[in-house]
Amino acid sequence: MQEGTFSALRTQLQEAAEEFAGGPDALQDILLGLVDDVDRALREPLEIFPVCHHSPASALAMARRLREKQPKVVYLELCEDLAPLLAELRNCKLPVALQAFATDVEGFPADWSPLSVVAPVTEASAEYQAISYALQTPGVELVLVDRSCDHVFQWDAAGPAPAEPTDPDAPPAEEEAALHGDAVGLGLGDLRPRFAELEEHLLRHGRVRHWSEWWHQYVELPLGDSDHDTYRQVMFLIGSLFRRLAPGDPHRVRVDEDRERYMWTRMREHLAASGADPADCLYVCGAFHAASRVAEFGVHGADTFEIGPPSGSTWQYGLIPSSHAAIEAQFGLAAGSVSIAATTWAKHVKRSGIKPFRLAGQAGTRPSRSRKATAAPPAPAAPPTDKLTGFLRRPPVLDRLDETELLGWSVEIVRAARRNGYLASTADAIAVFETSILLAGMRDRAKPTPYDFQDAAVTCIEKDSVPGRRDVRRLVEIMMGGDRVGQVGYEALPPLARDVFDRLAPLNLKLQQRGVQRALLDIASRPELERCSDTLWILRYLMPQGAVRPIMGERRLGERPIQESWDLALGTHQRALIELGYEGVSIEQVLEQRLRRTAYDPRATAATVLAAVEDATLYLRSRRLADELGTRALEVLASERSVDGAPEVLRRVRRLLAYYRTSEPVLPPWIESFAKTGYAHYCTLLPSAFTDEDATVRQVAATLGFLFSMESLALSLGCDRNQLELAVAQSHPADPSKTALLWAAQVQLGRLSREELRRRCDDLLANPLVVPAYPRYLSGFVHALEPVPGLSDVVVEAVSNAFARLPDHVLLPWLPTLVTTLRSGAADLAPLLIREAGRIFPGRLAALDAWVPPWREQRPTAVALAAPGPAGPRGAALLAAHPAACDALAGLLGCEGTWETPDAGPGGAALLGRHPATAEALGELLAEL
Template sequence: MTGTTEGTFAALRTQLREAAATFADGPGALEGILLGLVDDVDRAVREPLEIFPVCHHSPASAIAMARRLREKQPKVVYLELCEDMAPLLTELRNCRLPVAVQAFATETDGFPAEWSPLSVVAPITEASAEYQAIAYALDTPGVELVLVDRSSDHVFQWDERGTRDAEPAETDAPPAEEAALHGDAVGVELGDLRPRFAELEEHLLRHGRVRHWSEWWHQYVEMPLGDSDHDTYRQVMLLIGSLFRRLAPGDSHRVRVDEDRERHMWTRMREHLAATGTDPADCLYVCGAFHAASRVEEFGVHGTDTFEIGPRTATKWQHGLIPSSHAAIEAHFGLATGSVSIAATLWAKNVGRTRVRPYRLAGQSGAGGPRARKTVAATAPVPELPAADRLTGFLGRPPVLDRLDEAELLGWSVEVVRAARRNGYLASTADAIAVFETSILLAGMRDRAKPTPYDFQDAAVTCIEKDTVPGRRDVRHIVAIMMGGDRIGQVGYDALPPLARDVHDRLAPLNLRLQQRGVQRALLDMTGRPELERCSDVLWMLRRLLPQGAARPIMGERKLGERSIQESWDLALGTHQRALIELGYEGVSIEQVLEQRLRRTAYAPRATTATVLEAVEDATLYLRGRRLPDELGTHALEVLSAERGVDGAPEVLRRVRRLLAYYRTGEPVLPPWIESFVKAGYAHYCTLLPTAFTDEDATVRQVAAMLGFLFSMEGLALSLSCDRTQLELAVAQSHPRDPSRTALLWAARTQLGHLSRADLRARCDELLGNPLVVPAYPRYLSGFVHALEPVPGLTDFVVEAVSNAFGRLPDPVLLPWLPTLITTLRSGGAELAPLLIREVGRIFPGRLAELDAWVPPWQAQPQADAEAGRTARRAGAGGGAHALLVTHPATCDALANLLGCEGTWRTAAPGPSGAALAARHPDTAVALEALLASG
């Protein structure tokens, strides 16, 4: 403001000197502080470039801003907002407020990797002075809007993680999950005006008889300044900003950052004035009241130019608009629940009461009530007049007591009871009367003639909520909704990044309102409408990329080699619009983003073979083509060769089996990478097997997975020139001491043919017959259960071993082991349980009456036959083989046909008693006998 003199605040200075002398017994620090406040205000008022101090989301600031813009009609508006966010502001007309301007970076260059991703948001609501300035500048011809605050890159350059001052939160601040619309972003709040001296805030709250800072501001600043003139508003806001600044803790990182921001902003403004030649009298500087009372040397158009703005890092920043909400703003900046909603309601009332025409961007969606008034043509500027001392009169004026509006309070009381009943509270008319009377009582106790929304909120909690909350909303939340609700913004289609628009276009055949919040059901019949198959591909990729709940399949699944012909989805893309927008910062299509994320996962420094194979599987599932799966598969081979542990063996086995099954059924030949992977994996696990058997860090499940890989891939590995001798040597060199691993080794030797089924059964019988080993027998059984992974042919033997344990183990040994068996099957053997269940169903009788007469198959054969069999095996191709072939002539004929042999049976008795074919081929007879004995 021009035309002011040094003696403008002379009367106020005299009063403050007298007050300091009276309360401090003479001049001193108090006088310096009080007179310093006036000096700060006088300095800011006399600045040629008009400074307009504001408080964020303050209806009084918004009303004063709209009034001042119509009076002054500035040609340049300098705004305290990140300078790199300027191109986004024109897109606000395509959105429904509140929204947040966001700067986002996924890949950092110059910042610690653990900070990634970087995100900065600046929320904007209708009841904010900065929105009035933006709307005026963008819709008024010849007006330039210049953002002068530090860039998003400098926000993190000046950030010191772990040393920043903690932001005090309100006592009833909303839960952290309500800030999900902003995520983990750093909030940049224009007009952050709150005491940074804890004792000062506590003093103000106690003497103001309020519970939190939002209520104090509403009662003692918002209401008195709602109808004030421009000079009074400006001087009071400057005084508050100076007070909070002078009483802030000194020598902290936050103070240094604040001063650097002020130096940055004044440097940018002087650069712009020098470059354009604009008269400072035609400009308006909109900033927080805390920064308006700055004492840095760079302050003002005649300040020093000693501040050097450092260069930005090489980090690539993406910018966009994301939806915001009242609750998200409250949670992000530590405000009281419902404070932003109450501010929006008060803004609508002030617009109607003061008849100030607010500015609104042309085409802005969500118009309604007095806020939707059309912006009229600019009027002629009002001549500037010298600013008088308004502070003395304002500070000496007694508070104006508003009369009680009984109709308004009664309407609130009735409405809150109605809303409480809808949310499960047993509220009645008596509760409405109680809320009405209690509101008046609380206002009187706090020296107020008219209850504020906060008084009413406290009264409603006291009279209705009592002890319990029957639903998901408490009374405080109900009152906040009733006072204006948690208004949630929306980014319009035209303001979305290309990726988000592409998703909406590709899902257009679903005929859903995808920008609408809430869950919508999508039904896809790919048989009747083949074009919906493309929509299905998009939905499955969104399910992979977006948070849980954005796209949830109800019916249908996607696996390797399988695609559903009908699907049902629950979609909530409007609710998760922020996540979809942030995908647009990473690429121009969801396929590109998915490919980048898969590459990032596969090539991460700590990526394991299992994670790389998972990326291969996802690339095969969601992306068409073989280029990326082949590339990632080749990388999986490199990662496997570098691993020295077996922690991921179970996952590697599971995924390789799935990929092999898919390629064998869907491709004419196997990809070269998977052949190389099987060949390298066979040699790799053979090398690690002896160590894994004795390694205490390796679990039985991991060793079993290694054997499963070796045995299930053995045929393919041998066809790729692997040597089976390597596996046999690895098993021969394994000498475990743990009972479960010993059982696993026995199973492996049985699979290799080094241990017969009869010898294995004899070893188990020996264990049960040794009293010293009986307590450890359940651990052997656990090893046999895990052995079903590499040797599924032992399923009947495992059932036999478990049955023998139940029949012969004493209860003190058996009962404590049962929980271990159950947990083993549940955690590590979920896929093995069906094998045991099917085998049990095949062996055991199906009816209870048959159980008494039932004889287990392993006990049906006489012991003499078992001894004869063992004697025959030791003797070679003797009479046992001859008798066996005579007993089963059909088997011998089938084997002869398979080998291409011709011959007839020669018998010396009426029945078949011998075979010349068996005599001519004794090796075949021995092999057949061994095969039947093992099966």
């Protein structure tokens, strides 16, 4: 490089700065510094090739330069530990993303796990051209020189960025936009202003809406037709401008400079080890890093940077499918910009005649061969001249062929709009054509861009409504190339994913294709399909919703499948399946690891561990794992100090106990210990649960349900029933619903008769001060059906008495409260109540008028037997009607006497008078029965 290459440009910039600022100042330093950065990068012996990620102009310039220079070593700005994945790109359909994934995190905060890094690759990208050239040209070495994926997180003190809150008014995101998940995105050449005011200034004066449109209009299109020297100098200038005007964030500046030190250190190490000539090498990096000012810059830079060791995290590597929408969402690009870039790339290739590089078998095309063996050796490069001055002064040139292209776009968008329900016509096509030209003129553009056309189509066709699922803006994106979704080939999949496809091969479906496919499994006639069923149920447990969805069939403990049908979308959710391969070599191993992780989590409860036990039995049929997790559930239960998880514990332990009793000769030791420990544990917690305001009536009812349902098993294992009786006796609730629950427990223990319980309910209804709280008592009675299901008739009686006895002005105000209470707190117990009511109440409307509730038939009998005087003859008639029962009861009580004739009224009365205690006891007994 000659000293005076940019002397004219320096003089012009210096004069402009002095005229603008009135003398030398910071502006002059910035403008002259830009030229110095470009000059320094061009003087470097190792050729630096600046790029912008997913830029067609960069890709075209890269393909042209590779065929001209034919370098023997290509240094690429990409994480060095991703190098083994590059050869697998030939087995994929672009776009795909290189991924590094770590679940076993060491040296990082636990809440960062899992760590994930993705680097998307598209065909219209410079890095793909460099990779294809290096892998398919003999004697060429490709060296990745950027920091490792582990260092990406080591140098990021804030950790992975949390998901940004979505705009509630924004349209729902497409499924393809989430293909990268929460991974950290790595792009080769992230070239965008970091100074917000600068970007706002460029957008406003460029009369564009977003950065992608500005870049397409003012950089992408002009550089598409430029020569190599012009391209490099312009990209160096843009990178230097954005770097010098970036805000002074110390952490971000340090990370950027450390990356540059890292890359130049790696390149010098490779040059020293291989003995390669820098003139035969090419360094491909983002334009932002090409204009570097660190001391380690260049082949002759300082060797003062020390690369730290990686952490102890275990990293897994693979390829995942990507899409244009996913790239746009991850890097903050405008919707449709990557699709427009792909269309621009195709136009550049067709117009320039340059043959791009492609990997063998890539996307079904034949491989491109390098011309190194046949082409003449490249001529010595001439000293570059100043191309910046001419480029910056060159006015835009109108391409007349764009009018034909614009006309075709206008016709095609009208055709697409009509297919999607719009009332579009030829007049709309003409309007779109003219409006596009009008918008381009208003924005000082020589020709309409795809973004101008998009705005014109929305204005002329969409009007005020969207009749279909897609709006016009989305139709334009599809017409410009659409959202291309990549696919990872079978050979590039991890062993787990290949094993899944091999297991599901008997279904005879093309499971790697995108979309939903229906699978029918007739296991009764084809028993070999049961293995497919087992695989599908495990995948349903492990993969996100929608990947594997059962339509018919279910899996329960102790049951075998007969027929099933499934909707499968494994091709659509290929990323999730691939990431399972990072966790293990089989889906059974991954499921076992997740169950153990759930069970041994410090925040695990007894209910969650029992759920893991059930899943281990249901999906893995592993008695060993179930016993291990069951023992863990016992430990967690003993450490709990509340009854918050009692409902879930009761539900799951009942199900597991029923399964073991029907499928195995003896109960597992862990479940016996669980019943014994749980009985003593919940007896201890019961009194405090009744008085704790945070404990709901449902949780207390589940606690009693555990005690009463596990009582026989616990007593057989050595527990003492007195512990339960003492716990109930020590309970003194103040809440009406818990009070009703305590009464039910006392009935179950025999400390309270059913008649006394009925009498207490009657007293509640008779007390005007208690009536407003009566729905809460009813709520407690309904929840009592969990531990004491035999009280269903008493609950029906309590509800019926309320509707029968209370006047409307009292009943109607709390009726909504009663309904909402029963619906929200006892929805699963309502069927017991309804079934009992159906048994008690008449089945026909005509019988309702003459119907007498059973509780009203019993009470007068008891009163008559206990009443003296006139009630005597009725008691005598009852005793005479059941002589055997009366003799047995009299003998039990030690009474002696003889029967008189039934028609002797005074004799019956005399018998009652002689034995009043017997008559009273018999009356109470018959009333309870």
